């Protein structure tokens with residue numbers, strides 16, 4: 001499919017104009033960044049895996065009636081999505097203490113939380129995406145009270161669904177980050193899930209060994225990053241058993 005003009009380039013993805021008005025093409029790069037861009041690498045095949053894993057998850061969420069921006073995967077690295085206005089929040093949902101909440105509140109990594117906790121960060125790279133409260137969000141008009149309510153309800157639903165999906169293949173969903181957008185349909189505006197859901201944006205631990213199968217392998221220099229992402233794809237049945245992924249996914253070009 002012919003791509004239109006590049007409209008945005010982020011750390012791991014590029015957005016192009018889509019073939020129809022109201023559509024965009026989301027291209028998954030192999031670039032990995034962490035610690036607000038301080039650490040960078042190119043991980044061969046990561047974009048291909050994230051495209052496939054995010055397609056799988058978004059398709060399932062669409063099918064349970066949770067609205068997302070996802071329309072269809074076009075090829076190894078691209079998907080067709082609905083154009084939305086991104087709400088400038090990173091919405092984090094946590095089931096188990098890890099990462100920044102462990103540091104901030106002195107919780108041991110791996111300690112189950114008393115209940116699922118949702119946090120909001122203001123999407124602003126220059127500021128390192130600071131944690132904000134609902135007070136900040138409404139005072140600065142980043143989202144309305146109604147949108148916050150919708151976002152919380154949808155995120156808890158995503159959490160329940162993903163927790164089950166991953167538990168069925170022996171993976172613990174520790175936490176994840178999602179983003180939402182405003183979808184304008186005539187007079188109507190709907191809040192829909194946007195961006196991606198992949199091992200770049202989730203913490204996924206093997207249930208029996210505790211092995212990390214997510215971006216912490218990159219952040220913490222554990223090695224085997226794309227191998228871990230392939231393992232997630234293999235367990236979800238996205239790539240075939242015992243072929244090491246590369247063969248099936250043909251990591252080259254596109």
Ligand code: UDP
Pocket residue numbers: 090092098099100101129175176177200201202203215
């Ligand atoms: N996360 C993300 N993008 C970000 C920040 C966090 O996808 O810019 C994800 C991260 O992969 C983890 C969850 O959100 O699954 C919670 O991250 P945390 O706040 O613990 O941040 P970190 O420890 O990565 O700084």
